[in-house]
Amino acid sequence: MGLVQRLKEKQESALSELMQLYGDYLLRTAVLLLKDRQAAEEAVQDAFITAYEKINQLEDDDKVKSWMTAILVNRCRAQMRKRNWKHVFLSFDLVERFREDDLHRGPEESLLLLAENQHLSSAIQELNYKYREAIILFYFNEMKISEISEQLNVNENTVKARLSRGRSLLKEILMRGGDESGEGKIKKTAR
Template identity: 60%
Template structure:
C-alpha cells in the first residue's frame, strides 16, 4: 500500500514514515526561510499536522513532496507575518545543512564551515521574498515554473527576484570579504 493511501487510512505508522522521509528536507527549507531553527521545527510540525488532516486534498500521490513544500512555505509565510524577524540574529549551525557525511581534512572542514556560515548569514540578510526564491531554487532544486506556481507569482517575476537575489548575495559576500581583508592586520596571534 502506498504511503499516501496509508495516510488517507489514518495509519499512524504512515505519519511516522512521512516524518522520517521528509522531516530533514522540510526543516532545512523552513530554516533557510525563517532564520530560526526552533521556529522552523514548529513550522514543520504544523506542516505535518496539516498534511495529515488534509491528505485527501492531494490528488496526485507522486506530488507528495511538492505538496508538503507548498504547505511548509505557507506555514513560514504565516510566521513571518506574525512576528518581526528583522531583529533576530542567530548563529549558524552548520551541521543542520549537511546531508552527507564525507571525510574532510580539518582545514577543509573549517573552510567549508566558514563558507556555509557566511553564505547562510548572507541569505538571512536578504528580504524574505529573495530568501524564498534562493532557497527554493538552489536548496530545494525547484524549477522557476514550480516556484511561480507555489508563490502564485508570474515566472518573469520569479526570474527577476532570483536575479536580484543573486546580485544582493554577491554584494553581501564581497563586502564581507573586503571587511576581512581590511581588518586582517588587526587580527593578531596570541603571544606565548
Template identity: 45%
Template sequence: MKQGDQTALAELMDLYGTGIYRTAVLLMKDIHLAEDASQEAFIKAYQRIHQFTGQGSLYGWLLTITLNQCRTWMRKSAWRRLFYRAVPEETMIPRPTEVDHQGPEQSFLRQELLGQVYQLPYKYREVIILHYYQDLSVYEISEYLGEREGTVKSKLFRGRALLKNVLEKEEWQDEGSG
C-alpha cells in the same frame, strides 16, 4: 494516508521530515521556530490529505504547505521582530553531507554566505534558499509558490544582485582596512 491513519503520517514524517524541517530552518533562521512550523505543516497535511489530488509529488505538496506555514509565521508581528535579531550560530544548520566533505575554510565561507542570505528580504531569501540550498528548479519553485516562472526568475536575479552588492562591499571593507 488517504484514510488519515496515524501510521501513514509517521511514515510520511520519516520520509520527508528532514527535508521539510531543513527548508523551514533555512527560511525562518531559527531551529526552534522551524521545528514548530514544520510540525504544524505536517499536522495540516494530515488534516487536509483529502485535498491532495495526486498531481505532482507528495513532497511538493508538503513543501507548499510548509512554505505557506513559514509565511504565516513570518507575518505575525512577534515573529517579525524576532526575524531581524542576530542569528545565533547554533541555530544555523549546514547540510551534513556537505560539511563532511568541506575543509574549515570552506565551511566558514558557506556559513558566512548563509548569514548574508539570511539578511535578504524574505521574498528574495525564499527563492534563493529553494533554488540553491534545496536544489529546486525555477519551474518547481514557481509551482510550489504559485507564482509565474518569470516572477521567480526576477526574484532570483534581484536576490543575487543584493547578495553581490553586500559581498562586494564587504570585500572592499576588508581590503581597505588591511
C-alpha cells in the same frame, strides 16, 4: 497499499513514515527560511498536521514532496507575518547538522568551508524574505523555476526576477564583506 492511501485512511503509521521521509528536508528548508530553529520546528510540525488533515486535497500521489513543501512555505510565511525577525540570526551550524551529504574532509578544509558557509548564510539572511525564499528553494532545495512558481503561486517571470535580484543583492553583500558596524547596509526594500 501506498503511503498516500494509508494517509487517506488516517493510519498513524503512515504519518510517521511521512515524517521520516521528509522531516529533515522540511526542517532544513524551514531553518533557512525562518532563521530560527524553534520556529522552524513549529512550522514543520504544523505542516505535517495540515498534511495529515488535508491529505484528500492532494491530487497527484506522486507529488507528495512538492505538496509538503508548499504547505511548509505557507507556514513559514505565516510565521514571518506574525513576528519581527529582524534581530534573529541563523547559525549555519544548525543547517550543517541536517545536511544529508556530510563529506569527510581534513580539519583545515572543513574550517575554511565552514567559514565560507557562515559568510554565505549570513548574506542570505540579510536578504528580504521574498528573495531569500526564491534563492533557498532554487539553490538549496534544487527546485525548478516552474515548481517554485507553482509553490509560491506567482508567475515564472516573477520567480526569475526574484532570483536575479536576490543574486545581485547577495553579490553586493558578499563584496562588501564583514561590515560589522552596520554601515553600508543594503536597503531591503522591494523593487
